[in-house]
Amino acid sequence: MSDVAEASSSGGETSQTGAASDQMWIVGIHMTKFGKRPDDDVVDLASEAALGALDDAGMTVKDVGVLAAGNLMYAAHGVGQMLQKQIGQTGIPVYNVVNACATGATALRTAIMSVRSGEADVGLAVGVEKIAGAGLLSGGSRASDSPTWEASGRFGAVASTDGRIGTEIMPGVFAQIGMEYGHRYGGADFELFARISEKNHANSVLNPLAAYSKAMSLEQIMGDVMIAYPNTRPMCSANCDGAAAAVVVNGTTLKKLSLEQQRRAVKVSASVLTTDPWEEACQILPNVNTLTKNAAETAYEAAGVGPQDLDLVELHDCFATAELVHYDNLGLCSEGGAVDFFESGAPFRDGSMPVNVSGGLESKGHPIAATGIANIWEVATHMRGEAGDRQIEGAKVGLAHVIGLGSACGVHILERAA
Amino acid sequence: MGEAIPLVDYLVLGNDPHLEANECVACGARFFDRRNACASCGAINSDGSGFKRVELPATGELTAFTIVSFAAPGIEVPFVAGVVKCGGTSVRANIVNVSPDPEHVATGMQVSLTTFGIGEDSEGTEAIGFGYEPADEELRITDDAIEKAEANS
Numbered sequence: 001m002s003d004v005a006e007a008s009s010s011g012g013e014t015s016q017t018g019a020a021s022d023q024m025w026i027v028g029i030h031m032t033k034f035g036k037r038p039d040d041d042v043v044d045l046a047s048e049a050a051l052g053a054l055d056d057a058g059m060t061v062k063d064v065g066v067l068a069a070g071n072l073m074y075a076a077h078g079v080g081q082m083l084q085k086q087i088g089q090t091g092i093p094v095y096n097v098v099n100a101c102a103t104g105a106t107a108l109r110t111a112i113m114s115v116r117s118g119e120a121d122v123g124l125a126v127g128v129e130k131i132a133g134a135g136l137l138s139g140g141s142r143a144s145d146s147p148t149w150e151a152s153g154r155f156g157a158v159a160s161t162d163g164r165i166g167t168e169i170m171p172g173v174f175a176q177i178g179m180e181y182g183h184r185y186g187g188a189d190f191e192l193f194a195r196i197s198e199k200n201h202a203n204s205v206l207n208p209l210a211a212y213s214k215a216m217s218l219e220q221i222m223g224d225v226m227i228a229y230p231n232t233r234p235m236c237s238a239n240c241d242g243a244a245a246a247v248v249v250n251g252t253t254l255k256k257l258s259l260e261q262q263r264r265a266v267k268v269s270a271s272v273l274t275t276d277p278w279e280e281a282c283q284i285l286p287n288v289n290t291l292t293k294n295a296a297e298t299a300y301e302a303a304g305v306g307p308q309d310l311d312l313v314e315l316h317d318c319f320a321t322a323e324l325v326h327y328d329n330l331g332l333c334s335e336g337g338a339v340d341f342f343e344s345g346a347p348f349r350d351g352s353m354p355v356n357v358s359g360g361l362e363s364k365g366h367p368i369a370a371t372g373i374a375n376i377w378e379v380a381t382h383m384r385g386e387a388g389d390r391q392i393e394g395a396k397v398g399l400a401h402v403i404g405l406g407s408a409c410g411v412h413i414l415e416r417a418a
Numbered sequence: 419m420g421e422a423i424p425l426v427d428y429l430v431l432g433n434d435p436h437l438e439a440n441e442c443v444a445c446g447a448r449f450f451d452r453r454n455a456c457a458s459c460g461a462i463n464s465d466g467s468g469f470k471r472v473e474l475p476a477t478g479e480l481t482a483f484t485i486v487s488f489a490a491p492g493i494e495v496p497f498v499a500g501v502v503k504c505g506g507t508s509v510r511a512n513i514v515n516v517s518p519d520p521e522h523v524a525t526g527m528q529v530s531l532t533t534f535g536i537g538e539d540s541e542g543t544e545a546i547g548f549g550y551e552p553a554d555e556e557l558r559i560t561d562d563a564i565e566k567a568e569a570n571s
Contacts, residue, residue, distance in 0.1 A: 147540040149423050154451035156427025158545050163493030164425060164536065165547070166510035167486045172499055175484035180501070183481055183525035190520065226496075229485035229520060278458040281508035283449060285482060285501050 021251040024112050024268040026414070027261055028057025028247035031377040034365035035211035036132040037241040042074055046083045046128040049243035049370070053124065057247040058261055061088030064247070065120025068095045070107030070127040070369040083126060093119070100404025101318065102273070103127060104244065104372025109271045109410065111248050121253045127374070128243035129367035135239070171236050171319055172228035173405065176285055178321025179230070181328070187339035188324060190230040194221045196342060197235040197320040197362055203349055204359025206390035211240040211365030235320035237361035244373035246380075263417060266380040269303035269397075270413040275406075286405050288322070292329035295411040299399070300331070303413040307331040310353060311395035312382055314375040316402045317360040327355070330401060330411075349390070357382075357390050372410055375400035383416040420542030422535075426450075429548050435533045436476055437548070439507055440469040448472070448507050476531040477553060478504035483525065485518050498523050502550050514549035515558045528553035 030052030032045055040048070046069070054060060069080030080094035093114070099106040104127030111123030149158035162168040182188030201216040216234055224232040249257075254265055274295040276287050300306055307330065315330060317323035324338045332353055333341035341347065347355035358364050358378040361371065379398035381387045396416045403409045424431055428438050428450045439448040447458035453469055455462045463469055483500030498513035500523075513529060516522050529550035536547040552558050 149539045149543055149545050151423075151427060156424075156452075158423055158425055159536065160490065160492075161426065163486070163489040163497065163499075164512065166501075166512060167484065167489070167499035169486065169488065172484040172486045176482040176499070176501060179484065179525060180482035226485070226487045228487065229496075231484075278447065280447070280506070281501065281503075283451075283457070284508040284510045 022116065023251040024116060024271070025249050025251065025254050025265040026246050026268060026376070026380055027249050027254065027257065027265050028053040028055070028059065029245070029266075029373075029377045029380050030056055031209055031244040031370075031374045032242050033209050034240050034242035034367060034370075034374070037130070038132075040241065042071065042079060042128055042130045043082050043086055045130065045241060045243040046071075046079060046126050046245075047086050049128065049245035050083060050087055050124060050126050053245035053247050058258070059122065059247060062090060063122050064090070064092060064124045066093050066095070066111060066114040066123045068097055068107040068110035068114070068123065068125045070097050070099075070103035070125070070372070072098055072100070072103055072129060072368045073131060079128060080126075098369075099408045100406045101316065101366070101368050102372055102402045102404035102408035102410045103369035104374070105376075105400075105402045105410025105412065106273060106372065106408065107369070108246055108248070108373055108376060108412070109273050111246075112268060112271050115248055115250055121249060123248045124245065125248065125373060126243065126245040127369040127372055129369045130241045131239045131367060132241045133239065167228065169228060170405070171231045173286060174319035174322045175228045175231050177288055178319070178324055180285065181325045181338065185336040185339065190222065191218070192339060192342065193230050193235060193320040193324065194218055194232070196317070196323050197221050199348055200317060200323075200356050200360035200362045201234065203357050203390070204363035206357075206388075207359045207364060210359045210363050211238050211242075212363045213359070214363070231319050231321055235362060237318045237366035238363070240365035240367050242365060242367035242370045242374065244370045244377050246373055246376060264384050265417045266383045267415040267417060268412060269305065269415050270299035270411065272299045272302065272411045274298070274409045286407055288403050288405075288407060288409075289325060289329050291407055291409040292326060292401065292403060292411075293331075295409040296330045296401075299411040299413050303415070305397055305413060307353075309397050310399050312354045312357055312379065312392045312398045314356055314358060314360075314378050314398070314400045316371075317356055317362055318366060318403075320362060323356070323360070326401060330399065349392070354392055357392060372402040375402060376412055376414065379412075379414050383414055420538060420544060422544050422546050425536060425545055425547040429533070429546065430473075431533070431546055435546075435548070436531065437474045437504075437509060438471045439474060441472045443468055443470055474507055474509065475505040478502040478509065478529060478550070480513065480523070480525055480527045480529055480550070481508070483513060483523055485520070485523070500550075502529055512549040513551070515551035517559055522557060527557070
């Protein structure tokens with residue numbers, strides 16, 4: 001540990017890969033098949049991801065100095081320790097983290113911060129969720145049903161407000177977010193949002209790990225069950241089971257690894273987490289825009305790159321209506337230009353700025369806490385040139401974005417080693 | 419006839435039903451919930467003097483909406499949920515007395531506050547909810563149409 005701290009303080013030291021000692025690297029990463037996994041419990045999935053990432057890094061659990069475990073549904077149960085009890089109880093510190101849909105990104109960032117601080121040389125981050133068939137997720141503000149009206153809670157509500165005063169279901173919240181963008185800048189209608197979904201479903205055909213690898217026509221998408229206008233069912237992310245994990249090291253540790261490991265290492269040029277600063281209306285309809293803009297700006301500055309340098313982007317398309325606003329929020333287009341950006345063909349996989357070539361959450365699936373590391377896995381796999389049929393040729397720089405309502409936003413920028 | 423109670427405490431009943439917000443005395447930020455402090459400027463509300471109640475205009479502009487087809491038991495679907503900007507303050511609400519389809523609801527439309535009963539408790543007290551209806555009376559669904567729709571459902 002002291003070696004790392006010393007090397008960090010000297011700064012600027014480089015290896016053959018150009019790795020500064022305080023530069024963070026992903027040396028192992030794994031994503032499980034997403035979908036319905038009835039025979040696997042949450043620990044099976046977490047184990048599969050963690051052991052897969054360690055194997056990819058050429059390491060064992062004994063090399064790991066810190067574990068960050070992200071999970072939403074079993075958050076009170078200590079999924080990190082449950083995982084250790086299966087794959088290795090080595091006595092290392094465990095951080096169980098929960099941060100809505102940004103939980104996975106938060107776990108990764110926690111492992112990164114721990115390694116960067118010198119607490120450990122090797123960090124393992126795991127995100128896992130088991131929610132196949134969970135149905136509609138909502139904010140859940142329910143008042144108790146007593147025989148007489150009784151005001152309770154911070155709004156003095158005498159009955160549940162969800163459905164009586166607006167909606168808390170996620171497809172409805174994000175529908176309004178997309179519609180608000182359309183109100184402000186114009187050009188966004190049902191068909192445009194459905195075409196975004198059509199793009200992502202088409203991309204999923206090339207992703208064997210996606211929960212749904214099936215192209216859908218615009219007619220099919222628009223004609224499917226309406227959940228919350230303008231989001232039909234295929235325009236919503238799929239609740240499913242899955243896990244992803246990553247092994248992170250600093251530059252000093254990387255230099256001790258084999259040349260092959262160094263070649264496959266992916267540089268973490270930025271790891272940023274933000275929450276939403278107060279703005280008018282932000283407690284009425286969640287503002288997913290400002291915190292994403294803030295995270296992106298901070299990440300670009302930290303990485304020393306701009307949106308124009310990105311070869312691919314995995315962004316949080318929890319609903320088709322969300323993808324549109326994040327083109328703008330991540331600076332992929334000029335302010336207010338998200339519709340034109342989409343119409344230009346840029347975010348298609350053969351376009352100038354491919355977005356969600358994995359198929360996105362709408363088809364890949366959205367096992368909540370796994371998503372924030374699965375997005376990193378997708379980008380990292382392209383950086384390594386190992387994405388097979390869906391490889392974006394020559395990809396050198398990529399960005400992964402997640403947002404959890406409440407709100408939390410994680411943005412990571414990754415770069416190819418050499 | 420029993421008494422009436424508002425669905426939420428920021429709905430003020432009476433001859434002129436309206437919404438009230440808690441406005442931060444220091445910075446003017448507005449909230450609808452009980453406040454410990456101001457999320458905008460951090461001003462503390464330890465003795466209740468950090469905020470004052472302000473009345474919102476009864477009309478506003480619809481700035482975002484969705485038409486929800488699935489909801490908890492007891493909530494009729496489809497219904498329109500949205501955000502209404504009332505004199506610079508955004509309000510979350512349902513859009514009511516309108517046909518719940520994209521041909522009859524659009525962002526930018528002017529809407530006005532309305533109240534309605536949502537049920538009586540065991541002592542006969544009626545809870546009163548609120549929503550916004552199109553300011554343009556031609557866009558409102560008439561009582562006849564509502565009764566007809568209910569008869570068919």
